[in-house]
Amino acid sequence: MQNNKTSWGKVAPWYNKLVGSTGHYYHEKVIFPNLKKIYQPKNNDKVVDVGCGQGVYGRLLPSGVEYTGIDLSKELIGEAKKLDRTKSHSYFVADVTRAIPVASYSYDLAISILALQNMKDAAAAIKEMARAVKVGGKIILVLNHPAFRIPRQSSWGIDEKNKLEYRRINRYLSPLEIPINA
Known part of the structure; x- marks a missing residue:
């Protein structure tokens, strides 16, 4: 039996409140509008969401x-299971950097939204996504640029003299493990 301990478990109530039923500001104003430009789901499409969190993307998809x-x-x-009662939607606890419990070459889309940057072995997760997608299917990865979200290693600053606001980045592109705290 694999150990599914993750720091996200401790912050699930906070994260659920932050994301809500339709996503936080970044989901609603940036991510989802741009996803609609590159993928328009059709009835009977099959989508696998790797690192789905509380399932916000699934709740936006048509019931078909x-x-x-x-x-x-x-x-x-x-x-996710509490919030999404759609019969054609299912949720599983699994380590997506290992063999995920889905059939090979069976999905029209494999997607990961703001999750890969929290995985130790993102390459393994991407390999599993590739295994799950049909020939001619799509893989969509939504990532934060590393310069804009390094917990406790980035901050905003103001240069009063030059009237500039700037982003300070420590440990840019340096290996670093930081547990998620809320």
Whole structure:
């Protein structure tokens, strides 16, 4: 039995409140409008969401789409199941950097939204996504640029003399493990 301990479990209530039912500001104003430009789901499409969190993307899809959300945090998957009662949607707790419980070459889309940067082995997760997608299917990765979200290693500053606001980055592109705290 694999150990599914993750720091996201401890912050699931906070994260669920932050994301809400339709996503936080970044989801609503940046991510989802741009996703609609590159992928328009059709009835009977199959979508697997790697690192789905509390399933916000699944709740935006039409009910005719077969959606599978996978995340390491049992607490976030629990929230996803409570929030999404769509019969064609399912959620599983699994480590997406290992063999995920989905059939090979069976999905029209494999997507990961703001999750890969929290995984130790993102390459393994991407390999699993590639295994899950049909020939001619799509893989969509949504990432923060590393300069804009390094917990406790980035901050905003103001240069009063030159009237400039700037982003200070420590440890840019340096290996670093930081647990998620709220």
